[in-house]
Amino acid sequence: MKNSTIRLALALAFALACGSAQAADNVRVTRDFTDTVTPAEQQAYVAGSKAFNQCLRQHDFKYNLTAWTHETGDTYSYSYVTDPVPWATFDAMDAAVKACLPVIGSQVNPHLKGESSAFMQAMPELSHRYGQKTAPPPLIEVTYFTLKPGHQAVETFMAAAKKIAAAAAKSNRPHEYQIVRLLDAGDGAPDFLLVIPSRNWADLGTEPDPDVWKMVESVYGKSDAVAIRQSINDAVAKQSSHVDSYNAGLSYIAAGK
Helix, strand or coil: CCCCCCCCCCCCCHHHHCCCCCECCECCEEEEEEEECCHHHHHHHHHHHHHHHHHHHHCCCCCCEEEEEECCCCCCEEEEEECCECCCHHHHHHHHHHHHHHHHHHHHHHHCCEEEEEEEEECHHHCECCCCCCCCCCEEEEEEEEECCCHHHHHHHHHHHHHHHHHHHHCCCCCCEEEEEEECCCCCCCCEEEEEEECCHHHHHCCCCCCHHHHHHHHHCHHHHHHHHHHHHHHEEEEEEEEEEECCCCCECCCCC
């Protein structure tokens, strides 16, 4: 964790996997941090993170931090995510965490190999939710999309994703997912994330029936489905995926929440 912020993470959290309230005049964003730790420092890092949570509890910190362990991809990494809140809340959050920054500096930072941080804005019009959840899913699959340079690629990707979400809603698809847009994530960060929750590994490994493109075809017809798929391919420069598991032991849940 850096000296001036709480360590969250780029794994993407339940707050985003399950969606967030958003309106044109009331945008909600999530702060995400990802810690990378060498194998030899795991035990000390976990102990330091728990000490940080204890400090937050002692000072009645009022904001949730959901923790995720990276199971594939960049393992020995931990992601932490805030709930979706207005931008102004991060000023209050920074002020509230100051009392526990010495714990980060002395018991967490020394064990870090590296970290990254980003803000993430939920995009409900590009996402599909089926029902409401009250607890983080055990697993999430996170797909990074890095787009080609220029606003055209962004507009093309968003238009295609919006059509897919509309098709999922129209067909009452039971498989939910969330798309978020990264903000101020730094050089080399992806532009969008796709988050799909799963109950367990068997659930994660089971392909939806019908798959997403068959679903899109059933709503728009074959030629339009092919065109939507091609437009995404044309907009994306590269993509990759990894799986995170919910880490209850490192999560901080504020009292009364």
